[in-house]
Amino acid sequence: MASRHCLRSIGCYSGRRPLSTQSTETSAPSSAHSLPPDWEESPPSLSDFAELPKDFGKNQLIETNEDFKRSLRGIIRKFPAISYAFAYGSGVFPQSDASASRITHSPHPNPPEAILKWQKGGGKMIDFVFATKFSQHFHSLNLNRHRDHYSFLGALGSGVVSHVQDAYGAGAYFNPYITVDGTMIKYGVVNFTTLQRDLSDWDTLYFAGRLHKPVKILHEEPNIRVANQRNLLSAVRCALLLLPPTFTEKQLYTTIAGLSYKGDPRMDYGSENPKKIDNIVTHQIRNFRILYHDLITSLPNVTYLDQQCFSKPDWMDDTKLDVRMSQDMDIERRGNIVRRLPKSFREKLYFLYQRKFSIPGRDFQEMLDASKDEDAQGVLKKQVGGIFDRRIAAETDLPDMVAKAVHQTVKWPATVQSAKAILTAGPARSWRYLQEKRDKAKQK
Incomplete structure (x- = not known):
């Protein structure tokens, strides 16, 4: 009950409120928009959205026009047993002013008018991710409905398909070049628990990284909304460790958006636009x-410097504006950031510094035990930086080490995920997808 009480005191995240120029964080919320300091440490188990405070996590609900949203929801209704779903990528949000003009052939056979209008008359395949509580159940139902979506693996049954999904790579199973409602789509399936764990702990950054960027959420679930709010706040903290004392708003967002691409083989081998x-x-x-x-302003160590722009109520709509920002480089505060990094990711950073400091295994294990999120009784502890966290925060190579930990987190799951596309999509479709990616990378 305590954790739910904490969540009910969290303020609004509409994304449209006036800016405050400096954030504060105390033992109790200082305003209606503040985060209680213990909400991350006591994540609840929610049965419905009524258990969340009003407007909590509404920052995640990026707007599109209603007709486009209805078209996307019409597509996902063709699939069974979905607990959470979002659409992402350049087919949903543009990544270039001129992208539509370069398209000479739309991939969509007969799309709804709303999709043509949103994509400005051109056309791009639309990417989806579907989370399901039971992978095998989803694939069993989906194979009955859409056997043609699957490669030869589909003939081996839902048990094999779900095993390939869950056991290898990042826990995703993608079917590309699928036509639904006259629209060309690619959809990935992930187990609900895998998604929730990656958002909270950064096991692979495969799904967490996709949700670091704006996506169109189409089917919601309250526990994922909470986990993703933690994921977004973790992305800000991680980016701050990579950035200098002063930086711009665009540098911050570029650092966040780039996290999941560090170590991605598609970036290394020319399959993505640099x-x-x-x-x-x-x-x-x-x-x-x-x-x-709103997440940035909830942190105590980040400040917006261009205060003259805050008098403009519509400053967020000014796409030419690149606000200057600064962060407090105090060792204690940066030690707290280290301590509050997602669990799996934080352990990778700890291991890097164990090797650097030549800490004996037994001593290091004692430090890890002392830094666990739970005590011996399983009660969550307050995440405050300890001696080891502050020692790490004082190191001048911290940005390099954080970048290395990101690379280690991303590389293997992303590599295996790319390799298993030969099985999941089939050789022909996976080769087509790779070639189209390379062609687009060369054009830009």
């Missing part, structure tokens, strides 16, 4: 503000 990250941020700066602004 300017992709910059394009995402440049053309979605307003959506990034909606997604992150």
Whole structure:
């Protein structure tokens, strides 16, 4: 009950409120928009949205027009047993001013008018992620409805398909080049628990990284909304450890958007546009503000410097504006940031510094035990930086080590996920997808 009480005191996240120029964080909420300091440490188990405070996590609900949203929801209704779903990528939010004009052939056979209008007459395949409580159950139902969506693995049954999904890579199973309602889509399936764990702990950053960027959420679930709010706040903290004392708003969002691309083999081997990250941020700066602004102002160590722009009530709509920002480099505060990094990711950073400091295994294990999120009785502890966290925060190579930990988190799951596309999509479709990615990378 205590954890629910904490959540009920969390303020609004509409993304449209006036800016405060400096954030504060005390033992109790200082305003209607503040986060109680213990909400992350006591995540509840929710049965419905009524148990969340009003407007909590509404920053995640990026707007599109109603007709486009209805078309996307019409597509996901063709699939069974979905607990959470979102659409993402350049087919949903543009990544270039000129992208539509370059398209000479739409991939959509006969799309709804709303999709044609939203994509400005051109056409891009629309990417979806579906989370389901039981992977095998989803694939069993989906194979009965849509056997043609699957490669040869579908002939082996839902048990094999779900095993390939859950056991290898990042826990995703993608079917590309699928036509639904006259629209070309690619959809990935992930187990609900896998998604929730990646958002909270950053096991792979595969799904957490996709949700670091603006997406269109189409089917919601309250526990995922809470987990994703933690994920977004973790992205801000991680970016701060990578950035200098002063930086711009665009630099912050570019750092956040780039986290899940560090170590991604598609970036290393020319399968992604090298300017992709910059394009995402440049053309979605307003959506990034909606997604992150209230979270930024909830942190005690980040300040907006360009205070003259705060008098403009519509400043968030000014896409030419690049606000200057600063962060407090105090060792204690940065130690708290280290301590509040997601669990799996934080342990990778700890191991990197164990090797650097040559800490014996037994001593290091004692430190890990002392830094666990729970005490011996399983009660969650307050996440305050300890001696080891502050020692890490004092190191000048911290940005390099954080970047290395991100690379380690992303590389293997992303590599295996890309490799297993040969099985899940089939050789022909996976080769087509790779070639189209490379062609688009060369064009830009």
